[in-house]
Amino acid sequence: DVKVTQSSRYLVKRTGEKVFLECVQDMDHENMFWYRQDPGLGLRLIYFSYDVKMKEKGDIPEGYSVSREKKERFSLILESASTNQTSMYLCASSLPQYSNQPQHFGDGTRLSIL
Amino acid sequence: ILNVEQSPQSLHVQEGDSTNFTCSFPSSNFYALHWYRWETAKSPEALFVMTLNGDEKKKGRISATLNTKEGYSYLYIKGSQPEDSATYLCAFPPSGYALNFGKGTSLLVTP
Numbered sequence: 001d002v003k004v005t006q007s008s009r010y011l012v013k014r015t016g017e018k019v020f021l022e023c024v025q026d027m028d029h030e031n032m033f034w035y036r037q038d039p040g041l042g043l044r045l046i047y048f049s050y051d052v053k054m055k056e057k058g059d060i061p062e063g064y065s066v067s068r069e070k071k072e073r074f075s076l077i078l079e080s081a082s083t084n085q086t087s088m089y090l091c092a093s094s095l096p097q098y099s100n101q102p103q104h105f106g107d108g109t110r111l112s113i114l
Numbered sequence: 115i116l117n118v119e120q121s122p123q124s125l126h127v128q129e130g131d132s133t134n135f136t137c138s139f140p141s142s143n144f145y146a147l148h149w150y151r152w153e154t155a156k157s158p159e160a161l162f163v164m165t166l167n168g169d170e171k172k173k174g175r176i177s178a179t180l181n182t183k184e185g186y187s188y189l190y191i192k193g194s195q196p197e198d199s200a201t202y203l204c205a206f207p208p209s210g211y212a213l214n215f216g217k218g219t220s221l222l223v224t225p
Contacts, residue, residue: 004157033212042217043158043203058212090158100146102160103213 003027006091006106014114019078021109023091030096032074033103034058034066037088046089049074050096081113120204120216127194127223134190135219137204141185145207149178149189152218153200161189161202194223 007022025032033048035058045058047066055066063085067075074093078085088110092103119138127133139147146165152158162171167182175192191198201220205213 035215040217043205043215045212045214048212056212100163100165102148102150102163103158104160105157107157 004091004093004104004106006089006109008109009107010110010112012112012114013078013081015081015083017078017081017113019081019111019113021076021078021089021091021111023074023076023093023106024072025074025093025104026072027093027104028071029093029104030071031094031103032068033092033094034064034074034076035090035092036060037090037108043090046076078113083113085111086113087111118204118206118214118216120202120219122219123217124220125222127221129195129223129225131194131223132190132192133194133221134188135202135221137187137189137216139185139187139204139206140208141182143208144182144185147180147182147187148205148213149187150203150205151200152203158203189219191221194221196223196225199223 003026005024013019034046035043044060049055049068065077088108090108091106094103095101121136148163149161150158162178164180169180178189180187199222201218203218205215
């Protein structure tokens with residue numbers, strides 16, 4: 001089974017801090033994704049990566065950046081955390097045939113910015 | 115953003131009831147339609163990936179149908195059980211790698 005591991009289940013940070021959320025997958029998937037989930041809004045794509053060092057903006061990239069130095073690891077960075085970035089963050093990975101391969105998700109990180 | 119619409123937003127049924135929900139998506143440039151189940155405190159789990167018009171897939175008591183011409187998919191649960199309580203998400207890839215998700219249908223099954 002695919003395992004997608006997010007570094008923290010819960011995280012509390014302060015406004016203005018630089019925050020790193022880490023995600024590791026063990027199935028050699030090319031594609032990796034970062035989403036955020038907010039009540040009433042559904043899962044929204046922040047960034048994705050289809051290869052090492054490649055990244056593409058999703059629907060809501062403002063205030064975030066990403067890093068993919070190794071195939072198995074995809075990091076989400078909040079450059080200067082703000083309270084409106086309090087959310088549930090989900091990482092996912094998939095095989096490269098995007099149109100008919102499911103995404104595999106981590107357990108999520110519930111991030112609170114105070 | 116090409117939207118996926120799911121209805122109803124929430125559903126409460128009794129154990130043993132059968133139920134169904136709907137996912138509507140843009141029918142042009144169709145690639146695939148995904149269904150996921152997301153239980154509380156767990157990660158979303160893929161149920162089905164459907165690609166062909168008229169396709170019907172089944173996993174235990176859960177099945178799904180697909181109509182790509184009119185842009186909708188139905189998810190059916192036969193004889194709902196409390197362990198079926200979850201949020202059911204549908205999603206499609208509008209133009210490439212990533213998925214656009216609907217807001218989900220939250221199902222509660224009570225004994």
